[in-house]
Amino acid sequence: MLISNMEVVPGKRITQHLGMVQGSTVRAKHAGRDIMAGFKNIFGGELKGYTELLSESREEAIDRLKQQAAALGANAVINVRFSTSSIAAGASEIFVYGTAVLVEDR
Template sequence: MLISNMEVVPGKRITQHLGLVQGSTVRAKHAGKDIMAGLKNIFGGELSSYTELLTESRDEALERMQEQARSLGANAVVNVRFSTSSIAAGASELFVYGSAVIIEDR
């Protein structure tokens, strides 16, 4: 499935708009990883455990959005956007949304 953050796909024609699709995941920080991140914060450097957590979260949210788009019969999702929000202390939601469409080559 084609995923694009643009409203159009160059060289393709949107023939049908199927509506908004979305995917999300809520993740909590791991206490052990939090301690290690605190130490990294003192010495500097990438917080790789958080980078990994965010990558997994984005992948999961994207897959859920694609599943919803497939269920509508879409072959692409355009104008894709990501959003994050704090749900509770130590827990955040990663949300992705876009427009499910059917595209054809021109």
């Protein structure tokens, strides 16, 4: 599955638009990570636990987007965008969306 944040896939021709697809995940903070983040807020530095959590969340959301696109028969998703939002205290959603398409070599 090709994924592109552009409206085209270089070297490919879009033959069919199959519709919007999406993927999302909601994750809560881990208490241990939260305590360590509190220390980092005092002393400064990267919050590696949260960086890892967000990376895992993005990958899970992309996997769900790919599954939905494959179910439509797509071989690519174009114009991919990410969004985040706070769902509850300590929980956030990562949302990814794009347009499922069929592409072929030029």
